[in-house]
Amino acid sequence: METKQPQPEIFEIRLQGHLDTRWASWFDGLTITQTEDGETILTGSVADQAALHGLLKKVRDLGLPLLSINPINP
Secondary structure, X not given: OOOOOOOOEEEEEEEEOOOOHXXXXXXXXXXXXXXXXXXXXXEEEEOOHHHHHHHXXXXXXXXXXXXXXXXXXX
């Protein structure tokens, strides 16, 4: 019986405040985009739910308010 490995999902995580792009490696290579209205968008592939929770822990540790988490359909 063959078990399928879950495919990584792409997520968009919106934060209130600007996060410098130098933090990209800390966020496992997610793309960091700063918006004109003072938000930061982290976008990229997340291996599984455990990895997503790890990213959210990092967001918490930075103290930036979390605005939303959205899965992006490929």
